[in-house]
Ligand SMILES: [Zn+2]
């Protein structure tokens with residue numbers, strides 16, 4: 001029995017953004033299309049702390065929605081510094097796709113879901 005990338009499991013938590021949160025993202029000077037109203041946690045299954053989903057990226061700042069059972073908030077972060085190629089200035093496809101200081105394991109950008117066609 002082999003272990004492949006199909007066995008990598010994400011936290012199943014999901015969040016539906018409220019009107020104020022959607023308005024916040026709509027107000028950002030982002031070139032990307034508006035965020036989806038429902039987002040899934042991007043951390044590893046069983047992680048500590050709040051759930052987190054990337055809402056929007058504006059230049060070097062990533063706006064993450066973080067939530068628990070009782071509350072949710074939007075916070076700015078920079079990219080996780082874990083890189084597959086430490087000496088390269090530009091981000092690589094395989095660099096961790098999470099935020100600086102995230103709980104759990106790093107997420108390999110190469111394996112991350114690329115559902116939104118940019
Ligand atoms: Zn989670």
Ligand SMILES: [Zn+2]
Pocket residue numbers: 080081082096097098099102105106107
């Ligand atoms: Zn990381």
